[in-house]
Amino acid sequence: MKLSAIAAIFGITVSAALTAETFPVTQGKVYKFEKVGEGIYYATGGTGSNNVVIVNDQDVVLVDDGTTPATARALLQDMRLITSKPVRTVVNTHFHYDHTDGNSVFGPEVQIIAHEYLRNAILNFDVLHREPFKTAQSALPGQIESLRKQVAEEKDATKKAALDKQLRDTEAVREQMKEVKPVPPNVTYSSRMTLHKGSREIQLLFLGRGHTGGDTFVYLPKEKIVCTGDEEEGARIAYMGDAFFDEWIATLEELKKLDFTLALGGHGTPFRDKGIITAFQSYLRDIVDQVSRLRKQGVSADEAAKRVDLRAHAKDFSQIQAPGAEIRGVRRIYAWLDEREKR
Numbered sequence: 001m002k003l004s005a006i007a008a009i010f011g012i013t014v015s016a017a018l019t020a021e022t023f024p025v026t027q028g029k030v031y032k033f034e035k036v037g038e039g040i041y042y043a044t045g046g047t048g049s050n051n052v053v054i055v056n057d058q059d060v061v062l063v064d065d066g067t068t069p070a071t072a073r074a075l076l077q078d079m080r081l082i083t084s085k086p087v088r089t090v091v092n093t094h095f096h097y098d099h100t101d102g103n104s105v106f107g108p109e110v111q112i113i114a115h116e117y118l119r120n121a122i123l124n125f126d127v128l129h130r131e132p133f134k135t136a137q138s139a140l141p142g143q144i145e146s147l148r149k150q151v152a153e154e155k156d157a158t159k160k161a162a163l164d165k166q167l168r169d170t171e172a173v174r175e176q177m178k179e180v181k182p183v184p185p186n187v188t189y190s191s192r193m194t195l196h197k198g199s200r201e202i203q204l205l206f207l208g209r210g211h212t213g214g215d216t217f218v219y220l221p222k223e224k225i226v227c228t229g230d231e232e233e234g235a236r237i238a239y240m241g242d243a244f245f246d247e248w249i250a251t252l253e254e255l256k257k258l259d260f261t262l263a264l265g266g267h268g269t270p271f272r273d274k275g276i277i278t279a280f281q282s283y284l285r286d287i288v289d290q291v292s293r294l295r296k297q298g299v300s301a302d303e304a305a306k307r308v309d310l311r312a313h314a315k316d317f318s319q320i321q322a323p324g325a326e327i328r329g330v331r332r333i334y335a336w337l338d339e340r341e342k343r
């Protein structure tokens with residue numbers, strides 16, 4: 001499996017766009033912190049989600065906590081480089097394992113806050129035996145096998161060393177996944193909630209279903225910064241296996257109405273231009289249209305995933321390099337259309 005495919009599963013950013021804005025950086029052992037505002041850091045480089053560290057007068061609010069307890073511990077360790085204040089609050093943007101499976105490292109004194117849908121999902125969806133966790137876990141042995149082969153065959157010393165590091169990192173993730181224990185949030189809300197942390201105002205907003213049935217936008221009105229989770233990943237196509245497509249497009253319209261100048265996605269790189277949101281809405285419309293047509297023709301979901309052609313969107317989303325789309329997303333479009341027809 002290619003690095004890009006592994007990266008897609010674990011949400012690792014392989015390369016930032018050349019045009020990406022640069023922010024002051026503090027580099028920890030595992031996580032890199034980009035200072036995007038006063039006391040606000042975009043944390044990348046661990047296993048799973050990109051996280052946002054919001055340092056307030058007395059304490060820290062953390063947005064998402066990665067795929068494994070090990071990566072969450074590494075994050076807390078590295079955070080000592082930027083603050084000595086304790087994490088008192090974690091916000092989970094949505095239930096996917098790569099944003100929530102660090103939850104188990106926090107004690108009961110820490111508030112883990114999310115939309116009520118998310119608590120129900122973690123308690124009742126059997127998340128370790130369904131997508132997207134299933135593929136992430138079951139793909140690991142194959143990835144390790146393929147990396148081993150590549151390391152053995154590579155002649156160039158620099159490339160060999162890089163592949164070897166990748167191999168060791170992937171093996172470490174496999175071990176760390178064994179420790180995963182999904183922990184639901186201990187505080188939930190249904191439409192909005194505001195945290196007043198000293199002089200900082202942090203709004204948790206549910207703007208409608210989309211990437212999942214219960215995603216939270218974390219909005220800092222004074223700083224005009226919004227954390228978008230996987231509802232909106234900028235120049236990156238989000239996973240669609242749990243999506244509600246028409247509502248997703250509408251929710252993104254609500255997102256565009258927020259007064260922000262910087263958006264921090266659950267994966268990808270920070271962005272400012274709302275035009276990329278419109279581009280993603282257009283991608284969503286197009287994939288749903290194409291898949292619906294193929295479904296009407298009696299084509300199977302797995303075959304449709306090969307046949308759809310979204311290259312018209314490649315100028316906005318560089319990961320689109322060939323016809324076809326991620327199979328779990330296309331299967332979800334079929335299931336979602338079935339659900340709609342039954343209504």
Ligand SMILES: [Zn+2]
Nearest residue numbers: 094096230239
């Ligand atoms: Zn997700």
